Amino acid sequence: MDTDETSRAVELEIDGKKRVFDIDDPKLPDWVDDHAFTSGDYPYKKKLNKHEYKDTLEALQIELVKVQTWLGETGKRVISVFEGRDAAGKGGSIGATRAYMNPRSARIVALPKPTETERGQWYYQRYVDHFPTSGEFVMFDRSWYNRAGVEPVMGFCTPEQHAQFLEETPNFERMPVKAGIHLFKFWLNIGREMQLERFHDRRHSKLKAWKLSPMDIASLNKWDDYTQMRDLMLKETHTEHAPWTVVRANDKRRARINVIRTILNELPYAGKDKGAIGDIDDDIVGMGVEALRS
Template sequence: MTSSANHPAFEMERIKQEIADSFDEELEMEIDESRLETMFQDLADHPEQEQIDRRLYFRELFRLQHELVRLQDWVQTQKLKVLVIFEGRDSAGKGGVIKRVTQRLNPRVCRVVALPAPNERERTQWYFQRYVAHLPAAGEIVLFDRSWYNRAGVERVMGFCTDEEVEEFFRSVPEFERMLVRSGIILLKYWFSITDEEQQFRFSMRIHDPLKQWKLSPMDVESRRRWEDYTVAKEAMLEHTHIPEAPWWVVEAVDKKRARLNCIAHLLSQIPYGEVTREPVILPARVRHDDYIRHPVPPEMYVPAIY
């Protein structure tokens, strides 16, 4: 008698379930964002924006994530070194894009660097020193969720550095980044741009949502008051550090979904990659031993089956 577990129809249903499960993380994030927007719609006068069709968004996101896997394989086999910098105002959507980039990639190949404020020792080092330790080796993709450009932004606006240190930073960055590119690093820099009104809306959503309040630090709240100071700092940063070897790319990020798709598509377009030929994988027959006896697990060791 044939077991139902070995029936082709059963196997196909299992495959469909596995594919659906692999999409659940993205769907859960999307549901969470929709919940937040619905919850907040009565709390603020926020203009309606034309949203990209949900089906188109998911179809394109999954297609682009498939291409990211191909890119990852190419980077690994060709021993490329890829560094992507994500900058922008607080709540501009950098984290959301980074999540979608890394979602289906190997964390041993693609990793995220999000450094905290420098400690006492690091403040006495060469400014770029603590970032250098995180640069990609051959076969790696490194995503910087904020970077050395903290000096041109939050440090400058909040008075954590002197005007002389900012000027030295602007002199050093082009040389530093040219050196990285000459060493073989593929360097991409993205600035996520949102409007004054959109940041106000996103901050307000976080304030009223207990699941998101942790995202608002006192520094974030203060940055809201200093919107114009950050604008001046951003303009100076782009003027001094937009160089041919490592240009800035501005992502219009008021619409989060379009921003994610546009950024990922652009990233893929900046690194020529091809198909990696792989040897077919054949699962070997499992070795069985006549003298092996599987011992039962004590019931008290199991996690309670609440669901």
């Protein structure tokens, strides 16, 4: 529902109620503000204490430096895929992971839309080109899983291409794993009101405005479509050799800590300090689509 020809106000149905959300209105609606943090059945009522977060994160980042040393000495390789809805916190989680690692061998891959040449290639080809060489840790800020979410929802691929992707991806991912690459796949999950709050924050921040794209605006009333594609993706591509780790991410602090803990727990690096790593929060982290059905 548009209020006039220039307004970007949209009518949304949330929990059976009709809501109007105008991202250009500088005042965040109370129905968003009041429910954002606990939306999506988030198990906590407030953010992790700032000082606890900083101390815990620093200890984990020290462990990540050890990981990078181990990678350099052994030639091992790591791929970490970060997926989630728009504004789920992918970039922040990547930033916290890479903050004190040497950028020469800890790379971030965030690809733009494919070129005409890339559209004519094998679908996975442009992603494989960025896979790690000996000693590298590569983080994908979105990945080949564009074809499981954004593309089918927004009409950028055919239903046949989408179905083919879901069928072929488990076998595709088996190849780097069999070659010895450690592969992590993270789905950062946020509630609907939390996404709206973050979109609104981006729209009205001079520092973050670049993060809000026309695609984000177009997706406002496609929440259910994205949910359907997310669940199908997790169901079809969660495998023993390449499992999905689902992280509830309404609180960015808890999400970042648990992402890093997951990586550290799985890697057999030298000098691992299990006490510094701490325990995974089972209220935040789960595996596969079943993690979203609690």
